[in-house]
Amino acid sequence: MVRFFNALGTPLLSFFQYLGEVVLLAADTFRCIFTHKLRWKLFLNQVVEIGLLSQLVVVITGGFTGAVFAAQTFFQFNKIGMGSATGAVVSVSICRELGPVLTALMVAGRVGAAMSAEIGTMKVTEQIDALRALAVYPTDYLVVPRALAMMVSMPLLVAECIAVGVAAGYFIAIFLLEINGTYYMANMVRWTRNRDIIMGLSKAFCFGILIVFISCQKGLSAREGAVGVGRATTEAVVNSSLAVLICNFFLTMLLNIIYPAGYQ
Amino acid sequence: MIAVRSLAKKIGQQEILRGVDLEVATGETLAIIGRSGGGKSVLLKHLVGLMAPDVGEIWIDGQNIIGMNERQLGTIRKKVGILFQGGALFDSMTVEENIAFPLREAGERDPEVLHSKVKEMLEVMEMEGEEDKMPESLSGGMKKRVGLARSIIRRPSCVLYDEPTSGLDPVVADSINRLIRRLQQRLGVTSVVVTHDMKSAFDVANHISYLHEGRIYFHGTPIQLQQAADPILQDFLLGRSDGRGD
Numbered sequence: 001m002v003r004f005f006n007a008l009g010t011p012l013l014s015f016f017q018y019l020g021e022v023v024l025l026a027a028d029t030f031r032c033i034f035t036h037k038l039r040w041k042l043f044l045n046q047v048v049e050i051g052l053l054s055q056l057v058v059v060i061t062g063g064f065t066g067a068v069f070a071a072q073t074f075f076q077f078n079k080i081g082m083g084s085a086t087g088a089v090v091s092v093s094i095c096r097e098l099g100p101v102l103t104a105l106m107v108a109g110r111v112g113a114a115m116s117a118e119i120g121t122m123k124v125t126e127q128i129d130a131l132r133a134l135a136v137y138p139t140d141y142l143v144v145p146r147a148l149a150m151m152v153s154m155p156l157l158v159a160e161c162i163a164v165g166v167a168a169g170y171f172i173a174i175f176l177l178e179i180n181g182t183y184y185m186a187n188m189v190r191w192t193r194n195r196d197i198i199m200g201l202s203k204a205f206c207f208g209i210l211i212v213f214i215s216c217q218k219g220l221s222a223r224e225g226a227v228g229v230g231r232a233t234t235e236a237v238v239n240s241s242l243a244v245l246i247c248n249f250f251l252t253m254l255l256n257i258i259y260p261a262g263y264q
Numbered sequence: 265m266i267a268v269r270s271l272a273k274k275i276g277q278q279e280i281l282r283g284v285d286l287e288v289a290t291g292e293t294l295a296i297i298g299r300s301g302g303g304k305s306v307l308l309k310h311l312v313g314l315m316a317p318d319v320g321e322i323w324i325d326g327q328n329i330i331g332m333n334e335r336q337l338g339t340i341r342k343k344v345g346i347l348f349q350g351g352a353l354f355d356s357m358t359v360e361e362n363i364a365f366p367l368r369e370a371g372e373r374d375p376e377v378l379h380s381k382v383k384e385m386l387e388v389m390e391m392e393g394e395e396d397k398m399p400e401s402l403s404g405g406m407k408k409r410v411g412l413a414r415s416i417i418r419r420p421s422c423v424l425y426d427e428p429t430s431g432l433d434p435v436v437a438d439s440i441n442r443l444i445r446r447l448q449q450r451l452g453v454t455s456v457v458v459t460h461d462m463k464s465a466f467d468v469a470n471h472i473s474y475l476h477e478g479r480i481y482f483h484g485t486p487i488q489l490q491q492a493a494d495p496i497l498q499d500f501l502l503g504r505s506d507g508r509g510d
Contacts, residue, residue, distance in 0.1 A: 121355075129314050130352035133345075134366050134414075135338035 046149030066165030087188030104207035108240035116236035119219025154208030195259035271320035282478030298475035345415030351407035405436035
């Protein structure tokens with residue numbers, strides 16, 4: 001029995017310790033944001049790294065998701081004579097769920113991995129110790145610019161993903177599936193509300209925060225040389241992706257109270 | 265200037281330091297010698313607050329740094345430079361950016377001032393014209409010299425060296441030793457040099473401490489060390505392995 005509780009307790013304790021470390025890093029970062037001067041150059045570099053260099057990934061993800069989702073929805077709805085409702089379904093789904101979640105997963109893979117690997121390498125090569133020895137606080141220098149850049153970039157990337165997804169769905173519906181453009185557009189505009197877009201952008205902001213703190217924490221706690229950095233990078237991507245998917249459910253339930261779905 | 269009292273540190277199950285007592289007077293160079301893995305670098309990192317001990321006190325300029333937060337330690341760290349074993353250069357920055365980094369952090373923004381100070385440092389390090397190189401294209405000795413330039417550009421009153429000559433050829437090692445001596449003689453810098461290179465220790469130190477099994481086993485002048493009859497010290501000085509590898 002004791003062995004059972006030991007076997008159960010150790011991973012549980014490790015999990016809560018890990019959660020605590022992520023939360024403490026987040027708290028420390030927010031404290032630094034309000035108490036230290038922003039390093040603009042580092043912040044703008046990160047905006048380029050996170051926002052600008054993720055464009056292609058986000059555009060392709062949004063475009064092909066919108067296109068395939070429009071096609072699948074049409075195939076099903078057309079059987080019951082509701083083909084022109086495709087626009088509304090595609091638009092609302094991309095705004096509320098697909099846009100933010102898929103963008104977050106792509107950003108976790110591209111940016112989260114890079115953050116974790118870069119900070120992890122700095123950790124194992126004593127560069128973070130060097131920062132501290134030069135009286136520079138690592139959270140302030142490494143995490144704050146990344147966190148702020150992520151908070152700015154993620155909503156913009158998701159907005160772009162939504163726009164490209166909806167546009168791709170429209171073009172597939174009109175030119176390939178030959179749905180009446182006027183009905184498609186009328187239904188889409190009628191059923192897509194501002195609150196759907198706000199919900200998507202709110203999720204983007206939250207997912208950005210999750211990705212940046214999980215990835216930075218993994219980098220800062222990297223150990224054991226190249227193997228440790230590799231492990232930290234993998235864990236950063238896996239944990240960020242899982243956190244996005246799990247939090248998406250709770251955010252959906254919470255935000256649906258504030259921004260209810262449907263035509264009201 | 266630096267005083268260590270009863271310093272103890274355990275990492276995992278291993279007791280690295282078991283009550284270290286040390287004193288380094290202002291303007292003095294102390295070499296801490298000992299076998300690899302004996303806790304010398306751990307001790308050095310404690311001196312600048314990069315590691316926290318389990319027990320003990322560290323006094324720098326009359327202030328006990330144990331229990332200080334990162335912000336308070338920042339004030340101490342501005343007075344203490346440290347040269348890391350591998351140089352610990354920021355690999356996303358050029359040599360010039362690395363050396364100028366402490367000055368930028370201190371608020372200096374004038375590019376001309378920064379450039380002239382970096383140039384001056386590179387002359388001291390005998391590395392003129394290497395400003396634009398990235399750390400990956402430097403040799404081990406050059407990395408250490410750039411690391412040293414970065415750690416002394418703010419003119420700290422104390423410099424800590426972690427294995428400054430390890431992995432270097434004798435000529436480059438000698439140039440590093442000369443730099444350490446020059447800093448002490450010209451600027452009156454207090455230095456702590458962690459090394460297992462005996463030539464380096466004898467070249468630069470006023471006093472030598474031998475760290476053995478987590479404690480200071482010997483403390484004295486280089487001459488006293490050379491004359492010591494203690495078998496443990498003699499084994500270390502002569503590089504005898506007492507047959508453990510047989």
